[in-house]
Amino acid sequence: MMTPSLRNYWHPVGRIEDIGTGPVGTTLLDQKLVVYHDGDRYVALRDLCSHRGTRLSLGTVTAGGEIRCPYHGWTYESGGRCVYIPAQPKDHQRIPSAAVVPSYRVEERYGLVWVALDDPIAPIPAYPEFDAAEMRTILAGHWTWAASAGRFLENNIDTAHLPIVHPGLLGDLDHTEVEAPQLRATEHELYYAASRRETEQAHYDEPGALITRETWVVLPFSWRMRISTSRGTMALFTVAQPISDRSCSHWLYCSRDYRLAPPDDLAYDAEIREVNAVILEQDRVMVESQEPEALPLDLTEEVHLRVADAACLEYRRRLKRLAGTAYA
Ligand code: FES
Numbered sequence: 001m002m003t004p005s006l007r008n009y010w011h012p013v014g015r016i017e018d019i020g021t022g023p024v025g026t027t028l029l030d031q032k033l034v035v036y037h038d039g040d041r042y043v044a045l046r047d048l049c050s051h052r053g054t055r056l057s058l059g060t061v062t063a064g065g066e067i068r069c070p071y072h073g074w075t076y077e078s079g080g081r082c083v084y085i086p087a088q089p090k091d092h093q094r095i096p097s098a099a100v101v102p103s104y105r106v107e108e109r110y111g112l113v114w115v116a117l118d119d120p121i122a123p124i125p126a127y128p129e130f131d132a133a134e135m136r137t138i139l140a141g142h143w144t145w146a147a148s149a150g151r152f153l154e155n156n157i158d159t160a161h162l163p164i165v166h167p168g169l170l171g172d173l174d175h176t177e178v179e180a181p182q183l184r185a186t187e188h189e190l191y192y193a194a195s196r197r198e199t200e201q202a203h204y205d206e207p208g209a210l211i212t213r214e215t216w217v218v219l220p221f222s223w224r225m226r227i228s229t230s231r232g233t234m235a236l237f238t239v240a241q242p243i244s245d246r247s248c249s250h251w252l253y254c255s256r257d258y259r260l261a262p263p264d265d266l267a268y269d270a271e272i273r274e275v276n277a278v279i280l281e282q283d284r285v286m287v288e289s290q291e292p293e294a295l296p297l298d299l300t301e302e303v304h305l306r307v308a309d310a311a312c313l314e315y316r317r318r319l320k321r322l323a324g325t326a327y328a
């Protein structure tokens with residue numbers, strides 16, 4: 001069988017709330033896309049008019065849910081076929097058969113619009129807490145980094161950096177050793193569990209409380225963690241849009257099944273956002289500095305630790321097998 005590529009997976013391209021009816025231009029795996037709502041569903045087309053290569057995302061969505069190029073007004077239906085050319089008589093349209101732009105599969109899930117450029121070989125990653133009635137879910141943040149999605153995602157798996165880069169928040173400098181993770185893996189997923197004591201600047205629990213964390217990494221670029229604390233369960237879900245091998249966008253959601261008395265509940269949401277903004281900024285400086293920008297899937301390219309880097313190594317091995325080498 002041919003090695004699949006990242007084109008064979010679902011990737012998020014934006015939040016429904018941000019895209020609205022569109023059109024908006026975005027880039028996925030170096031492919032420029034125009035995304036818009038045709039009144040019935042979201043549509044993703046190549047962002048390039050077949051006439052003179054103008055960006056369709058500069059155009060408008062018609063009342064009938066078609067997209068009209070801003071330059072000469074060629075109008076395309078959701079499947080990408082040109083259906084109207086203003087320069088020709090209305091009652092005698094002669095539409096060239098090549099007046100077509102490629103269209104891609106689109107799904108809506110977790111408030112995000114997802115696109116697969118080629119036949120997807122895996123479902124959209126599971127985030128069951130998003131739809132669970134007992135959970136309160138917020139968007140904790142959205143960032144665009146000058147880093148590959150592979151480097152970004154691996155940073156979520158990498159536990160050795162936590163006490164060094166995030167002392168007081170996700171670890172402390174007196175406890176830097178990494179224990180061997182008990183890894184379980186299925187084809188597209190890695191799972192491991194670990195516990196740690198909450199730090200002084202606690203944000204998930206009281207300082208000193210034991211926090212158990214279960215992590216699911218679903219390839220290529222999603223990560224979910226369930227945190228059990230004395231207050232209840234929190235789930236974090238992050239997923240990246242691979243824009244190119246040097247750029248990605250990523251969203252972080254937070255779901256929890258416990259409430260605080262108002263107005264503390266809203267204050268707690270704000271605290272989650274603030275703490276994660278600090279953590280992600282600390283990470284950004286590290287990850288944007290990494291070279292080579294694409295995650296090296298040839299394991300001889302960087303030096304690894306068998307125990308401390310075990311989960312990262314497994315991630316790289318799987319990514320290579322399931323998605324080839326481009327854009328990781
Ligand atoms: S370039 Fe789009 S209509 Fe001419």
Ligand SMILES: [Fe+2]
Pocket residue numbers: 155161162165166279283
């Ligand atoms: Fe980090």
